[in-house]
Amino acid sequence: MTTTAPAGPRTLPPLGPTRKLKVPKQAERTLSNGLTVIAVRRPAVPLVELRLWVPFGRAHLARGAMLSQTMLSGTESMTSVQIAAELQKVGGGLSAGVDPDRLMLSGAGLVTGLDRMLELLAEVLTGASYPSEEVATERDRLVDRIQVAQSQPAFLAREALLKRIYGRHPYATQTPEPGQIRAVRPAALRSLHSERVHPAGAQLVVVGDVQPEKALDAAERALGGWAGAGRTAELPPTPPLEPGPLLLVDRPGSVQSSLRIALPAVSRTHPDHAPLQLANLVFGGYFSSRWVENIREDKGYTYGPHSVIEHSVAGSVLVAAAEVATEVTGPALLETTYELGRLASLPPKPEELEQARQYALGTLQLGMSTQAGLAALTSAYAGNGLRLDFLAEYAARLAKVTIDDVARAAADYLAPARAAVVVLGDAERVTPGLASLTTVRTEPVQQ
Amino acid sequence: MAARRSRIPATKYPVERFTLDNGLRVVLTPDRSAPVIGVAVVYDVGIRSEPEGRTGFAHLFEHLMFQGSENLEKLAHFRHVQGAGGTFNGSTHLDYTDYFETLPSNALERALFLEADRMRGPRLTEENLRNQVDVVKEEIRVNVLNRPYGGFPWLTLPPVMFDTFPNAHDGYGSFVDLESATVADAADFFRRYYASGNAVLAVSGDIDVAEATELVTRHFGDVPARPAPQRPDFTEPDLTTERRTSYTDKLAPLPAVAGAWRVPDPISDFAGYLPYVVLAEVLTDGDASRLVERLVQRDRTVTSLGGYLGFMGDPFDVRDPTALLLQAHLPPGGDVDKVLRTMDEELERLATDGLTEGELARTQARMATHLLRDTDAVLGRALRMAVLEQQRGEPGLLNDLPRLVGEVTEEQVRTAAATLRPERRAAVEVIAGAAR
Numbered sequence: 001m002t003t004t005a006p007a008g009p010r011t012l013p014p015l016g017p018t019r020k021l022k023v024p025k026q027a028e029r030t031l032s033n034g035l036t037v038i039a040v041r042r043p044a045v046p047l048v049e050l051r052l053w054v055p056f057g058r059a060h061l062a063r064g065a066m067l068s069q070t071m072l073s074g075t076e077s078m079t080s081v082q083i084a085a086e087l088q089k090v091g092g093g094l095s096a097g098v099d100p101d102r103l104m105l106s107g108a109g110l111v112t113g114l115d116r117m118l119e120l121l122a123e124v125l126t127g128a129s130y131p132s133e134e135v136a137t138e139r140d141r142l143v144d145r146i147q148v149a150q151s152q153p154a155f156l157a158r159e160a161l162l163k164r165i166y167g168r169h170p171y172a173t174q175t176p177e178p179g180q181i182r183a184v185r186p187a188a189l190r191s192l193h194s195e196r197v198h199p200a201g202a203q204l205v206v207v208g209d210v211q212p213e214k215a216l217d218a219a220e221r222a223l224g225g226w227a228g229a230g231r232t233a234e235l236p237p238t239p240p241l242e243p244g245p246l247l248l249v250d251r252p253g254s255v256q257s258s259l260r261i262a263l264p265a266v267s268r269t270h271p272d273h274a275p276l277q278l279a280n281l282v283f284g285g286y287f288s289s290r291w292v293e294n295i296r297e298d299k300g301y302t303y304g305p306h307s308v309i310e311h312s313v314a315g316s317v318l319v320a321a322a323e324v325a326t327e328v329t330g331p332a333l334l335e336t337t338y339e340l341g342r343l344a345s346l347p348p349k350p351e352e353l354e355q356a357r358q359y360a361l362g363t364l365q366l367g368m369s370t371q372a373g374l375a376a377l378t379s380a381y382a383g384n385g386l387r388l389d390f391l392a393e394y395a396a397r398l399a400k401v402t403i404d405d406v407a408r409a410a411a412d413y414l415a416p417a418r419a420a421v422v423v424l425g426d427a428e429r430v431t432p433g434l435a436s437l438t439t440v441r442t443e444p445v446q447q
Numbered sequence: 448m449a450a451r452r453s454r455i456p457a458t459k460y461p462v463e464r465f466t467l468d469n470g471l472r473v474v475l476t477p478d479r480s481a482p483v484i485g486v487a488v489v490y491d492v493g494i495r496s497e498p499e500g501r502t503g504f505a506h507l508f509e510h511l512m513f514q515g516s517e518n519l520e521k522l523a524h525f526r527h528v529q530g531a532g533g534t535f536n537g538s539t540h541l542d543y544t545d546y547f548e549t550l551p552s553n554a555l556e557r558a559l560f561l562e563a564d565r566m567r568g569p570r571l572t573e574e575n576l577r578n579q580v581d582v583v584k585e586e587i588r589v590n591v592l593n594r595p596y597g598g599f600p601w602l603t604l605p606p607v608m609f610d611t612f613p614n615a616h617d618g619y620g621s622f623v624d625l626e627s628a629t630v631a632d633a634a635d636f637f638r639r640y641y642a643s644g645n646a647v648l649a650v651s652g653d654i655d656v657a658e659a660t661e662l663v664t665r666h667f668g669d670v671p672a673r674p675a676p677q678r679p680d681f682t683e684p685d686l687t688t689e690r691r692t693s694y695t696d697k698l699a700p701l702p703a704v705a706g707a708w709r710v711p712d713p714i715s716d717f718a719g720y721l722p723y724v725v726l727a728e729v730l731t732d733g734d735a736s737r738l739v740e741r742l743v744q745r746d747r748t749v750t751s752l753g754g755y756l757g758f759m760g761d762p763f764d765v766r767d768p769t770a771l772l773l774q775a776h777l778p779p780g781g782d783v784d785k786v787l788r789t790m791d792e793e794l795e796r797l798a799t800d801g802l803t804e805g806e807l808a809r810t811q812a813r814m815a816t817h818l819l820r821d822t823d824a825v826l827g828r829a830l831r832m833a834v835l836e837q838q839r840g841e842p843g844l845l846n847d848l849p850r851l852v853g854e855v856t857e858e859q860v861r862t863a864a865a866t867l868r869p870e871r872r873a874a875v876e877v878i879a880g881a882a883r
Contacts, residue, residue: 013557
């Protein structure tokens with residue numbers, strides 16, 4: 001028999017007591033060659049995660065991209081297939097990637113294979129040979145991949161935004177053109193490797209089912225012999241954001257417009273960081289934000305609008321992004337500007353702040369609850385000179401932020417007058433709507 | 448020297464199962480290593496159950512389940528989950544639809560309340576329906592219409608491989624069908640498929656089993672009982688002659704191709720199915736795999752390659768009929784026929800000559816890593832256990848998967864490869880409309 005529901009509305013149950021944020025056991029050692037190793041214990045599954053961050057600022061764009069694409073293509077004693085097969089044997093894998101701040105080697109595997117993965121990592125770091133055949137193959141593949149990227153609206157909008165906000169700074173262009181890739185030869189990769197892939201200033205993070213001290217020993221055994229000192233390069237601070245006319249990038253035939261808005265932001269250690277983070281959440285940084293509730297849940301203009309504070313070594317920026325239907329491009333920008341202006345000029349409601357605060361605190365717990373999450377967080381922190389202890393400090397700061405703090409941060413950073421706006425879309429169809437709101441400068445899409 | 452074989456490790460997640468009087472099946476899997484929980488509710492209805500003229504309806508309905516419920520206003524669900532520090536989502540598959548949260552563990556009761564409330568009844572209003580039709584259209588534009596290779600191959604290959612509406616239609620839906628959906632359709636869909644007897648609830652992570660059992664019973668116990676509908680038979684005969692089709696993607700700069708072959712029933716013939724899961728990895732997992740070595744490194748006829756079971760990529764959550772898929776992107780002017788021929792040749796070689804020493808063991812070791820890594824997240828565990836309970840009544844299979852994958856033999860992989868004949872293949876080619 002079915003029980004009948006009790007009459008009257010049911011009420012939401014309260015939350016249980018909050019569990020305090022517990023930073024996991026970790027250890028750290030700087031080897032004599034200058035490599036810093038950080039090991040963190042999370043034994044939930046018999047795996048281990050590796051992240052090696054090598055500072056790579058101001059590296060040649062095309063050569064850097066090719067270096068990451070071919071670093072695992074062979075050494076004096078091993079072919080690319082042998083490297084991959086040896087990693088596979090211990091359930092492991094390694095991949096390399098590059099951005100304007102760093103070269104990153106990432107991997108995961110069975111914890112019983114930690115020593116072997118570290119040996120193979122060392123093999124590549126000290127002996128990558130950039131064989132001409134493999135370099136030629138990877139060159140063509142990378143060219144194709146960039147071509148595919150250049151047909152994606154999200155990629156094109158991102159490129160236009162970076163150029164718009166970074167001007168002459170090295171962050172302005174982050175993807176090389178196919179022609180530049182085609183010009184890269186193995187010799188250039190070997191010299192870039194010897195010049196820039198060295199242990200001084202690099203950070204290796206090991207997270208998983210390990211005793212941290214033992215993991216440090218294993219890393220020291222494998223990587224202690226990684227020698228070589230080369231050039232280091234400091235990036236200049238990013239330039240202040242220059243507001244100005246809306247940049248409309250014409251992509252004829254688009255059935256959506258990609259809306260990108262950059263606003264100023266501060267680094268994780270800045271006193272304004274916690275209040276700005278909460279202001280960002282209230283605006284558009286999570287689903288229960290004003291922006292999402294307005295342009296998605298109320299008006300149906302878009303599927304997944306979101307805003308996020310991006311931290312790089314040389315500076316931070318807040319980016320709001322939405323793909324909106326072509327016919328509502330103007331109205332979507334209007335609502336966006338309205339929500340930014342409303343938050344910058346009126347304090348949020350107490351319940352909005354509490355909700356954002358709980359979300360920020362909760363997602364810290366969630367982010368730490370997997371080996372991969374901890375590895376990503378530890379590495380991102382280490383690359384910016386921070387350690388996991390900062391999590392506890394950050395949580396304490398979030399807990400203390402007041403409504404006034406958020407209102408001030410919103411006024412200082414989120415005011416629409418401070419925004420740099422880029423729209424990628426069909427100019428013929430969207431110009432009238434946008435031009436009725438702001439000054440528009442139009443450029444053809446770079447393809 | 449004999450190839451050293453990595454021991455395949457296993458997890459030992461404890462599993463508690465029970466069924467409420469209203470037919471709701473419940474799986475609890477405690478793990479107190481971090482103060483977080485994963486909550487998943489899985490309904491046994493997906494794209495294959497959509498009525499004709501209502502393509503995309505299962506997915507549209509998934510959106511409607513977030514638009515308020517018996518005791519909750521529109522937007523309340525989002526606010527209550529995120530305001531407890533959690534994240535949420537839902538997704539629509541061929542054979543099921545899931546709803547899930549991951550939260551700090553002090554929000555367990557709140558999550559159960561929210562899921563129970565919408566299981567009793569979502570707020571199906573005209574305004575919410577029209578709003579979410581617009582949102583879904585934007586989702587389709589962003590994922591399919593405004594980008595190259597949109598819907599390739601998961602939307603473009605099934606109509607080549609299958610003939611019946613349930614298996615062949617577009618699961619994202621046509622704008623015409625989406626726009627003509629009514630509140631009455633939604634109410635009917637809910638009544639029929641969103642029954643307590645057609646659902647599984649799984650909770651994983653930092654829970655006490657006794658307390659969680661009590662809370663589940665308190666919140667879900669009075670959800671009105673409705674039995675699960677009979678699941679229709681979606682069986683179709685296997686192909687006996689090759690089927691090929693092609694279409695021009697006006698945004699795609701490079702050609703691409705996907706081929707697929709039917710595989711044994713993943714549920715009723717799991718032992719027969721598993722070798723295909725391993726085979727897909729032998730063929731495509733990393734630089735040391737068969738097809739990557741041959742097609743990418745040696746021949747340079749493709750620039751990227753993937754292989755997997757099930758059109759959505761997870762081998763352990765699909766029912767029959769399903770397929771093994773191989774897909775590749777080609778360089779400019781690439782020859783799709785040649786790529787398919789080389790795939791045939793490599794399959795033939797594998798079937799005839801077998802695997803090289805250590806090839807199978809290393810593939811299995813890496814598959815174990817992938818399986819373990821996916822279950823490290825509490826939510827990954829809850830979702831998979833919910834589906835395993837729903838489709839097999841066997842959530843604990845999750846603990847056994849790395850071992851079972853490790854027990855697949857070379858002979859089984861060879862036999863599986865031998866069945867992937869050109870005459871049983873369905874293939875779809877993307878013609879690069881934006882090639883320069």
